[in-house]
Amino acid sequence: MNAPSLPATAPEDLRRRRQRARNLALLAVLLGLVALIYVISIVRMGGAS
Amino acid sequence: MSDISIPAGEAARGHGADDAGARVSDFVQLLKPRVMSLVVFSGFAGLMVAPGTLHPVLAAVAILCITVGSGAAGAINMWYDRDIDAIMARTCGRPIPSGRVDPDEAVSFGIVLAIGSVTLMGLAVNWLAAGLLAAAIAYYVFVYTIWLKRRTPQNIVIGGAAGAFPPLIGWAAVTGHVGVAPIVLFLLIFMWTPPHFWALALFRAGDYAKAGIPMLPVVAGATATKLQMLVYTVLLLPLALAPWALGVAGAFYGLTAAVLGALFIVAAVRVWFDSGERAARQMFAFSILYLFVLFTVLILDRAPGLLSGALA
Numbered sequence: 168m169n170a171p172s173l174p175a176t177a178p179e180d181l182r183r184r185r186q187r188a189r190n191l192a193l194l195a196v197l198l199g200l201v202a203l204i205y206v207i208s209i210v211r212m213g214g215a216s
Numbered sequence: 217m218s219d220i221s222i223p224a225g226e227a228a229r230g231h232g233a234d235d236a237g238a239r240v241s242d243f244v245q246l247l248k249p250r251v252m253s254l255v256v257f258s259g260f261a262g263l264m265v266a267p268g269t270l271h272p273v274l275a276a277v278a279i280l281c282i283t284v285g286s287g288a289a290g291a292i293n294m295w296y297d298r299d300i301d302a303i304m305a306r307t308c309g310r311p312i313p314s315g316r317v318d319p320d321e322a323v324s325f326g327i328v329l330a331i332g333s334v335t336l337m338g339l340a341v342n343w344l345a346a347g348l349l350a351a352a353i354a355y356y357v358f359v360y361t362i363w364l365k366r367r368t369p370q371n372i373v374i375g376g377a378a379g380a381f382p383p384l385i386g387w388a389a390v391t392g393h394v395g396v397a398p399i400v401l402f403l404l405i406f407m408w409t410p411p412h413f414w415a416l417a418l419f420r421a422g423d424y425a426k427a428g429i430p431m432l433p434v435v436a437g438a439t440a441t442k443l444q445m446l447v448y449t450v451l452l453l454p455l456a457l458a459p460w461a462l463g464v465a466g467a468f469y470g471l472t473a474a475v476l477g478a479l480f481i482v483a484a485v486r487v488w489f490d491s492g493e494r495a496a497r498q499m500f501a502f503s504i505l506y507l508f509v510l511f512t513v514l515i516l517d518r519a520p521g522l523l524s525g526a527l528a
Contacts, residue, residue, distance in 0.1 A: 185237045185238065185239055188239065189237070207273065207339075210273045
């Protein structure tokens, strides 16, 4: 019996796409945080307050 | 699974998270971006008005921390209020009651952001600003959300202090201490909050009653609410003039505060005489404009050579 594949795979595909988007967003946040801490360190070491 | 297929009550209890998982935008929504904008703006005003200088990078970090801290408090608030949010039309589409974000994920998200923002503020700027940010988050979560909101019609009067913290935090970030002027800015937002929220509550009274939240219009009725709104707007007028009287802001700010204050009182009087919702809706919209314009002028007033001396 040939079950229609689209309705069964669509939610899984959607789940993976959302997971990927969340992972990329988290990556962007973490990279941003690393860059921010680097810049803050440079500024603070330069004697800024 | 579609979002609307999840019964709101089930989702609110924490078992209705969307099978496909949350979108990134759902997590952004948890931060209450619209509330955040006003918080950030008033924090920026505190930073600009404060005497002294702060390195632009550190000033940006302070603003970022205020932004994230405010969002964290919003996320924890949405987690705690998920049951009543599911009942009210205004809030039932939020990420948790609509089942798009799992409650446990939401509260974890909020706590991580709260700790992260306070720590970063302390390490990058100073620990007084970090302490005030922590106090603002804790006040919003524990005092307003958990303790007052469902217990007393004075919830937004006392709880409104949470939203009044940002100018104090901005000021403390620059100066490392808290003086009279930032306390005046704190009081300004504190006194502005009740008429702002009660205007909303007047045309959303049915929603609040359904959710069992004792907002003033629900408990005391529309007339008592309108009277209190009028009282608060009258008290707000001299308070808004205080930065000018204290010499923190110039004459242009003073004039703007007087005009805006008078218009706010007019809006409250119109609400008093209006038996429908129209005037309350207009007053709610004007209250947001009021604070934005007032703080914009305060910021411009402090910008060297821009407005200072214009009406001196």
